Amino acid sequence: MRVLLTTWGSRGDVEPLAGLAVALREAGAQARVCAPPDEEFVELLARAGVESVPLGPPVRSVVVGKRPTAQDAFRLAPALVAARFDTLTPAAADCDVLLATGLMPAGARDVAEKLGIPYVLACFHTLGLPSRHSRPGARPGTPSPEGETDNRTLWKQDADRVDALYGDALNSHRAAIGLPPVSGVRDHVLTERPWLAADATLCPAQGMTDLDVVQTGAWLLPDERPLPEGLEAFLDAGEPPVYVGFGSMAAYAPDGIARTAVEAARAHGRRVVLARGWAELAPIDDAADCFAVGEVNQQALFRRVAAVVHHGGAGTTTAAARAGAPQAVVPLIADQPYWAARVAELGIGAAHDRRTPTADSLAAVLGSALSPVVRARAAVVAGTVRTDGAAVAAKLLIEEAGKGGTSVRT
Structure with missing residues (x-):
């Protein structure tokens, strides 16, 4: 066949x-x-x-x-x-x-x-x-x-x-x-x-x-790839970081979103794993609390982060939910507002509104996602996501x- x-x-x-x-x-x-x-x-x-x-x-x-x-x-x-x-x-x-x-x-x-x-x-x-x-x-x-x-x-x-x-x-x-x-x-x-x-x-x-x-x-798609050695070392060097990625949103990612997200994570004392993606996000300085990655096994990585900050694509939303990672969603276009709303409705994260995020507004959303109640709820929902x-x-x-x-x- x-x-x-x-x-x-x-x-x-x-x-x-x-x-x-x-x-x-x-x-x-x-x-x-x-x-x-x-x-x-x-x-x-x-x-x-x-x-x-x-x-x-x-x-x-x-x-x-x-x-x-x-x-x-x-x-x-x-x-x-x-x-x-x-x-x-x-x-x-x-x-x-x-x-x-x-x-x-x-x-x-x-x-x-x-x-x-x-x-x-x-x-x-x-x-x-x-x-x-x-x-x-x-x-x-x-x-x-x-x-x-x-x-x-x-x-x-x-x-x-x-x-x-x-x-x-x-x-x-x-x-x-x-x-x-x-x-x-x-x-x-x-x-x-x-x-x-x-x-x-x-x-x-x-x-x-x-x-x-x-x-x-x-x-x-099952992914058995190991994480890069440098990323493994970064993850092992401290508390779970916040993942930030906007996938293929090269044309729609807000200007300066890398700086906004890094500053929002730092406001909570969190390190950052920054996914370059098509928007080519890059660290904003030489500080050791930020690690940039390219193509990576999200299935393995999301199990080791404190939260996932993303645009609300179906794939990223599902991968984070399956991993039990709290989500902070910044929807941009198409179906992304739906996924953002659904994440908030399920209590597995928080959604930013449609305006351009600032460090303060994103820090507020991230703070909600990082709460113990949300993490506990994300763990419960992860068990319901079928594979x-x-x-x-x-x-x-x-x-x-x-x-x-x-x-x-x-």
């Missing part, structure tokens, strides 16, 4: 597919991953022993150096549609099922349709899933009228924005391979039964969307493959 997995997005979109690919291999299936050609993603998949195929432009080329504009989005969307038709068609030719995730994967279902194999859409949060109980997230395009409050109307307008971004390109490529046009790109991509690859404690699906969601649990999500999804995906192309749902 052969499975094609595909995504286009940040580390948080790629690593779960590596975890699923490993689980599929353990279940006796062969998995191939089509993902952005960023060097670190290629290395990640290679480390997991997963066959990879480059898809689309590097993500770094889009998000590093400037904040993407609406014009950028309207150029990127049709380019990604074309890349999916061009790349996924040969990559899926010998496969029995195709699973897509990441940035609106328009084109993936259509390739599966042409090849006559099942298609599954997976997501790592519920932000983009239509719901009568909540508003859609922001998306490039014509904004909804000011004062509009009806959620059904707002989600219809969200669908119109997706059509404006992807519709012409998608239907042009469908026509080129002999498929009829589709109306409503968003719902076509999502299907009526998307999969939610998120932990049920951290991101419960019930009541969050009108769709019939299949929640598998988070897809975790078998990838295995659950692998079993379901193998079952989908056995159904044939008719299992694609409209």
Whole structure:
């Protein structure tokens, strides 16, 4: 059995597919991953022993150096549609099922349709899933009228924005391979039964969307790498430090966030492990209380820190929760406000509001996260975070493959 997995997005979109690919291999299936050609993603998949195929432009080329504009989005969307038709068609030719995730994967279902194999859409949060109980997230395009409050109307307008971004390109490529046009790109991509690859404690699906969601649990990639010797020595030299990292938020990380975070940690007498990330965070001075790291085993590191200060990505939130590390979340874009709110609601950390943090405001949030009550609660919740999500999804995906192309749902 052969499975094609595909995504286009940040580390948080790629690593779960590596975890699923490993689980599929353990279940006796062969998995191939089509993902952005960023060097670190290629290395990640290679480390997991997963066959990879480059898809689309590097993500770094889009998000590093400037904040993407609406014009950028309207150029990127049709380019990604074309890349999916061009790349996924040969990559899926010998496969029995195709699973897509990441940035609106328009084109993936259509390739599966042409090849006559099942298609599954997976997501790592519920932000983009239509719901009568909540508003859609922001998306490039014509904004909804000011004062509009009806959620059904707002989600219809969200669908119109997706059509404006992807519709012409998608239907042009469908026509080129002999498929009829589709109306409503968003719902076509999502299907009526998307999969939610998120932990049920951290991101419960019930009541969050009108769709019939299949929640598998988070897809975790086991990481047995030792921590670097220098980091081990730093950790052993004193009390547990505070970890600070903003992942791929190069264009969105607040100016001076490294200084802000270091000063906030020092206000509590804490040392700092500073993750460089795409924002290239760096120590603010030569003091011995700060250690900078690059790529590192978060699963091992988070078990040894006093708290995790981060942007609220799904992957980092889950890794910290699983490790029992209290969290101080500074949400920036997309699903991050949801994760920040959920961390606070569960009592496993504290959330900064959407304004730019200062040393004082972040120190206050960090102080809450460092409290004994929060640490105790984080330890309890850690025991509820399931680690078998990838295995659950692998079993379901193998079952989908056995159904044939008719299992694609409209």
